Amino acid sequence: MPPDPILSVRGLTKRFGGLTALHDLSFEVAAGEIFGVIGPNGAGKTTLFSCLVGAQAPTAGEVRFRGERMNGLSTNAVVRRGLARTHQIVRPFREMTVEENVSIGAHFGAGRRRGAEARRRVADVLERTGLARRARSLAGTLSIGDLKRLEIARALAAEPACLCLDEVMGGLNPSEIVSAMSLVRNIRDGGVTVLMIEHHVHAVAGVTDRILVLNFGEKIAEGPPRGVLSDPAVVTAYVGADDEEAAS
Amino acid sequence: MKRLPLAAAAVLAAFTLAAPLFLERGTLNDVWSLAFAVILASAWNILGGFAGQVSLGYSAFLGIGAYTTVLLSLAGVNPFWTLAPGAVVAALFSVLIGLPAFRLRGPYFTIATIGVGEAVRVVASSVSFTGGSSGLRMPAGSFDFTLNYEAMAALAVATVAISAAVTRSAFGHALAAIKQDIDAAEALGVGSTRFKLGAHALSAALVALAGSLYAINFQYIAPSSVFDFRLSLAIVLAPIVGGVGTVAGPVLGAVVFSTLQIKLLSVPALRDSYLFIYGGLLILVMLYEPKGLVGLARRLLARVRRPPVLPPEAARAA
Amino acid sequence: MQDIAGVLVNTVISAALYATMAYGLAVIYGVMRIINLAHAGLMMLGAYATFALFTRFALDPFLSLLVVGPLFYLFGVVLYRLVVRRLPRSGATPSMESLLLLFGVWLVLQNFAYAVWGGDTQSILTAYTMKSVAVFGVRVGVPSLFVFLGSIVSLVFLNVVLKATFLGRAIRAVTQNRDAALLAGVDADRISATAFGLGTAFAGVAGGMLSSLYAFTPDFGRSFLLKAFCIIVLGGMESVTGVAAGAFVLAFLENALGAWTTLPTSLEDAASFTLLFVALVVFPQGLPGLAARLRTALR
Numbered sequence: 001m002p003p004d005p006i007l008s009v010r011g012l013t014k015r016f017g018g019l020t021a022l023h024d025l026s027f028e029v030a031a032g033e034i035f036g037v038i039g040p041n042g043a044g045k046t047t048l049f050s051c052l053v054g055a056q057a058p059t060a061g062e063v064r065f066r067g068e069r070m071n072g073l074s075t076n077a078v079v080r081r082g083l084a085r086t087h088q089i090v091r092p093f094r095e096m097t098v099e100e101n102v103s104i105g106a107h108f109g110a111g112r113r114r115g116a117e118a119r120r121r122v123a124d125v126l127e128r129t130g131l132a133r134r135a136r137s138l139a140g141t142l143s144i145g146d147l148k149r150l151e152i153a154r155a156l157a158a159e160p161a162c163l164c165l166d167e168v169m170g171g172l173n174p175s176e177i178v179s180a181m182s183l184v185r186n187i188r189d190g191g192v193t194v195l196m197i198e199h200h201v202h203a204v205a206g207v208t209d210r211i212l213v214l215n216f217g218e219k220i221a222e223g224p225p226r227g228v229l230s231d232p233a234v235v236t237a238y239v240g241a242d243d244e245e246a247a248s
Numbered sequence: 249m250k251r252l253p254l255a256a257a258a259v260l261a262a263f264t265l266a267a268p269l270f271l272e273r274g275t276l277n278d279v280w281s282l283a284f285a286v287i288l289a290s291a292w293n294i295l296g297g298f299a300g301q302v303s304l305g306y307s308a309f310l311g312i313g314a315y316t317t318v319l320l321s322l323a324g325v326n327p328f329w330t331l332a333p334g335a336v337v338a339a340l341f342s343v344l345i346g347l348p349a350f351r352l353r354g355p356y357f358t359i360a361t362i363g364v365g366e367a368v369r370v371v372a373s374s375v376s377f378t379g380g381s382s383g384l385r386m387p388a389g390s391f392d393f394t395l396n397y398e399a400m401a402a403l404a405v406a407t408v409a410i411s412a413a414v415t416r417s418a419f420g421h422a423l424a425a426i427k428q429d430i431d432a433a434e435a436l437g438v439g440s441t442r443f444k445l446g447a448h449a450l451s452a453a454l455v456a457l458a459g460s461l462y463a464i465n466f467q468y469i470a471p472s473s474v475f476d477f478r479l480s481l482a483i484v485l486a487p488i489v490g491g492v493g494t495v496a497g498p499v500l501g502a503v504v505f506s507t508l509q510i511k512l513l514s515v516p517a518l519r520d521s522y523l524f525i526y527g528g529l530l531i532l533v534m535l536y537e538p539k540g541l542v543g544l545a546r547r548l549l550a551r552v553r554r555p556p557v558l559p560p561e562a563a564r565a566a
Numbered sequence: 567m568q569d570i571a572g573v574l575v576n577t578v579i580s581a582a583l584y585a586t587m588a589y590g591l592a593v594i595y596g597v598m599r600i601i602n603l604a605h606a607g608l609m610m611l612g613a614y615a616t617f618a619l620f621t622r623f624a625l626d627p628f629l630s631l632l633v634v635g636p637l638f639y640l641f642g643v644v645l646y647r648l649v650v651r652r653l654p655r656s657g658a659t660p661s662m663e664s665l666l667l668l669f670g671v672w673l674v675l676q677n678f679a680y681a682v683w684g685g686d687t688q689s690i691l692t693a694y695t696m697k698s699v700a701v702f703g704v705r706v707g708v709p710s711l712f713v714f715l716g717s718i719v720s721l722v723f724l725n726v727v728l729k730a731t732f733l734g735r736a737i738r739a740v741t742q743n744r745d746a747a748l749l750a751g752v753d754a755d756r757i758s759a760t761a762f763g764l765g766t767a768f769a770g771v772a773g774g775m776l777s778s779l780y781a782f783t784p785d786f787g788r789s790f791l792l793k794a795f796c797i798i799v800l801g802g803m804e805s806v807t808g809v810a811a812g813a814f815v816l817a818f819l820e821n822a823l824g825a826w827t828t829l830p831t832s833l834e835d836a837a838s839f840t841l842l843f844v845a846l847v848v849f850p851q852g853l854p855g856l857a858a859r860l861r862t863a864l865r
Binding site for chain 2: 652789796
């Protein structure tokens with residue numbers, strides 16, 4: 001267990017009617033860590049993120065961020081306290097430019113920047129995510145790779161202390177994955193703790209400090225990537241669920 | 249390029265305000281109606297266009313403004329001092345309605361607002377302090393049309409200026425984000441309920457102010473005049489036909505609608521078919537140009553400027 | 567002061583009519599995820615169609631439903647093919663465009679009625695309009711009784727169509743799981759046309775029955791639209807038993823308010839609009855959602 005957790009989850013359970021999406025899940029993330037969450041489809045990864053940021057109310061359990069209880073807060077309140085997320089299926093504001101999209105995060109996120117300060121923040125984020133050249137383009141005209149970057153850029157502009165990335169590498173080609181991995185490291189080096197859900201096991205292993213493996217809503221392993229990925233329970237879960245994913 | 253519309257707007261505003269100097273009373277009346285329509289359309293557009301929350305219950309705010317003015321005037325208050333209280337009551341009512349209603353999304357919100365509008369109309373025509381269905385008359389006293397005209401014109405100019413200011417502000421950006429994807433907006437820290445409530449209150453207050461001036465001008469209000477179906481339709485249809493979510497759209501729509509209204513009143517054959525015209529316009533706009541006249545103009549302009557339309561791949565490469 | 571029996575008998579009678587009225591909205595919503603604002607105009611037109619058949623051909627208003635139903639089905643299919651289909655396909659949530667488009671259709675229908683029948687208040691007076699009979703010791707108007715029977719027949723008919731015909735089963739499939747049904751090769755266009763026709767037919771029939779109970783003008787139908795909407799919200803939008811339950815709840819509240827409070831009749835409608843508002847906000851998943859939540863809480 002990390003000595004100084006920025007995020008701590010205790011006994012988190014989420015049920016939809018009769019279906020249990022998350023069962024009694026507990027873990028802690030240290031400040032400055034890159035923490036991976038992996039698991040087969042339907043393991044409850046996205047539900048976990050939704051519960052963390054208050055988009056869904058957990059059935060039981062507690063989420064603490066920087067010591068403060070997040071349960072019951074609305075999503076925007078959680079984000080303004082410094083815990084932000086991206087969406088697996090990108091959700092750009094299509095009729096705004098890239099710059100305007102990012103400025104929403106700068107204006108209303110944890111930083112609440114206005115005027116020149118906001119413009120500086122936006123320019124800085126666009127530069128770091130490699131979107132500066134598309135700043136004036138309408139978001140609706142971007143390629144999928146750029147849309148994934150925009151999703152990250154907007155969330156970064158909100159100045160989170162901890163950023164939850166939901167499958168930002170899905171649908172990218174190998175060279176794009178490499179640059180996404182270096183972007184993730186760059187984000188952490190900028191002082192942001194990163195929580196990432198990923199399908200690409202190797203990409204996760206290459207960038208994370210620790211990994212949590214979910215299966216059917218329960219934790220089956222947690223620890224440094226090398227050890228976790230050779231854990232028999234993890235191998236079984238992956239091979240049992242989907243051969244292709246284990247190979248990827 | 250950006251200066252031109254601004255200059256045109258300033259000239260138009262100055263002309264409207266100075267109109268009593270050179271226009272005769274009949275024409276001035278028409279401009280008064282136009283200003284009234286511009287206020288309703290532009291104010292509605294702040295919530296319905298910028299934030300994308302389509303409400304069909306705005307006649308409630310018009311009614312609140314009008315009734316507050318008449319009731320306070322009957323209690324001995326100078327009519328022009330009743331404007332602010334009317335706006336405040338309408339804003340408070342909008343928050344009261346909005347707190348629960350903004351939990352609903354899209355069409356569900358719209359249906360709820362039909363319910364609210366109907367409930368207010370029914371209550372106003374059945375309780376006794378509003379004079380029931382026979383309505384209320386302003387206390388006898390001197391009434392200055394020019395003063396009322398100036399107030400209405402100034403309010404129209406102010407409303408358009410406010411909506412232009414909103415589009416440039418962080419508040420306006422938040423509304424645009426809410427309109428395009430409310431969950432994504434929330435995930436970036438936008439407190440959507442708070443902003444929707446703000447937009448609702450601002451537009452409700454502006455509509456209530458127009459309602460107060462309306463009551464002072466006609467010196468008599470009744471459910472059949474304040475909650476007139478044609479009027480409540482125009483509040484929604486003018487911005488939609490003109491182009492929701494833009495500053496110019498509602499103004500354009502208001503011009504179209506008040507011209508139509510004036511023509512409708514003078515030509516008997518048209519008077520009986522206004523619903524055909526309104527309904528037909530709405531159908532056409534929804535099927536062919538959901539961004540209204542402004543959207544149509546933009547499309548035409550774009551075609552004039554660069555005739556060959558780039559295929560998407562080329563556009564991306566550019 | 568009315569007794570419980572009186573309230574219950576009247577509740578059952580109005581609930582049947584309300585359910586007929588609400589199924590028209592529900593079937594269209596279920597298949598197309600469209601909120602049919604023109605429903606009010608269609609009910610109004612149903613009332614006038616019945617009125618026309620009554621005055622021109624002396625056709626009994628309840629027999630004329632046999633003409634109005636099929637006629638409105640065809641009208642609904644035509645309306646779908648000519649107008650509604652041209653909308654961009656809406657996804658899983660209802661689009662604002664469809665709502666406003668059908669609002670436009672409603673306005674056009676109103677104007678049509680003004681042009682043909684004028685704006686005067688009309689009503690249908692038959693030999694039995696003023697007659698009443700005793701049901702469980704409660705005096706009930708004969709037209710109300712006929713409306714009850716007509717509603718039951720319509721609802722049974724709808725149930726048979728949905729359960730026993732191919733198109734009906736497809737409608738149910740799309741309603742319950744839209745994506746799965748469409749993936750399974752259900753012809754969305756044909757199903758939508760059928761659903762829109764059925765919804766329109768139900769609006770017409772409901773309007774025809776309303777014309778025996780109420781006076782009407784081209785503006786008629788708005789409060790009934792809101793009631794129908796209130797019912798499908800309470801009923802959970804797409805469940806068949808839910809709609810029946812929603813209709814019963816609304817009818818009971820109205821009859822109870824009328825019988826046991828001194829609320830003026832003019833404010834009764836305001837009460838049901840308030841209920842609509844509360845229902846929308848408090849039970850977004852309607853009564854079935856409430857029931858599910860209670861089950862979870864008790865477990």
